Amino acid sequence: MTEKLPRLSVATRIRNNFLAGIIICAPIAITLWLTWSVVRWADSWVKPYLPARYDPDNYLNFAMPGSGLLIGLIIITLIGFLGKNLIGQQIVMFSESLVRRVPLVRVIYKSVKQIFETVLKERSNSFKKVGLIEYPSPGLWAMVFIATDAKGEIASKFNAMGHDMVSVFLPPTPVPTAGFLIFVPREKIVLLDMSPEDAAKLLISGGLVTPEELASQIAAPEAVRKPLPAPVEM
Incomplete structure (x- = not known):
């Protein structure tokens, strides 16, 4: 004789369905919220410094979220490209020489640069x-x-x-x-x-x-x- 499984009450079924809904919805909601927060944070840093003629919001009837993030990525990529040629390297070296002359700033800059070089360097095996x-x-x-x-x-x-x-x-x-x-x-x-x-x-x-x-x-x-x-x- 096989034992019959006890039937769940209506309240238990509702609770189980609610918990299942939380498991499905919570990761999606948190992911969307974090993504939206990053986009708004990037827009708040980039858009205020854009000239009016380069701001896409001035040509649209609505605010375009993510445009600041996209423009920021393009600018950083262009700086990285220019920093690899001879003229760009000379400019970077001159800027770093100015920073190294400031007592407190040079310590912070050197430490932050070393961290980023260690973490982002392709040949590094750190934390892998x-x-x-x-x-x-x-x-x-x-x-x-x-x-x-x-x-x-x-x-x-x-x-x-x-x-x-x-x-x-x-x-x-x-x-x-x-x-x-x-x-x-x-x-x-x-x-x-x-x-x-x-x-x-x-x-x-x-x-x-x-x-x-x-x-x-x-x-x-x-x-x-x-x-x-x-x-x-x-």
């Missing part, structure tokens, strides 16, 4: 790998983003002690935009196959969203326990 480290104590594991090998004075100090250290970024949950910079021995890092995007989803959801294609690897820990490769000697 995800790993696990034992944190905050042995037996407890935390997910980290691999930044780069230890360099400069920090690398020389660790090398003198016989340690090959790697800098990693330990983000918190559920907002992975802030965190801790930690230097970890290379052999102590368990490298994962998941992409940084999948790792961010896992962190933001508090471990509730796990990439389906990695489920088999997570079920078999030996599949993910591979050491971080040593740096290539040039």
Whole structure:
């Protein structure tokens, strides 16, 4: 004899349907809201500085959202194109020499430029790998983003002690935009196959969203326990 499943009450069905609607509508609404916010933010920064003859709103009977964002992208692309030729490089170098003469501004400019060059440089592997480290104590594991090998004075100090250290970024949950910079021995890092995007989803959801294609690897820990490769000697 098969047992009959209990029938759900009308209130339970309404609640389940409401929750299903939230799951469907919330991601769409949040995505649209964030997109619209970015477009309005870009328009508010670009449009006020556009000459009237170049503002498309002056030729239309309605405001055209996104025109400021599009024009901003075009201007940034043109600046990047001009900055690659000889004359553009000379202008950039002259501008940077002026900035470096201002005591406080030169420190901020140098730090911000170094961050953007490291993050946006095509040859950089920073934050493109995800790993696990034992944190905050042995037996407890935390997910980290691999930044780069230890360099400069920090690398020389660790090398003198016989340690090959790697800098990693330990983000918190559920907002992975802030965190801790930690230097970890290379052999102590368990490298994962998941992409940084999948790792961010896992962190933001508090471990509730796990990439389906990695489920088999997570079920078999030996599949993910591979050491971080040593740096290539040039």
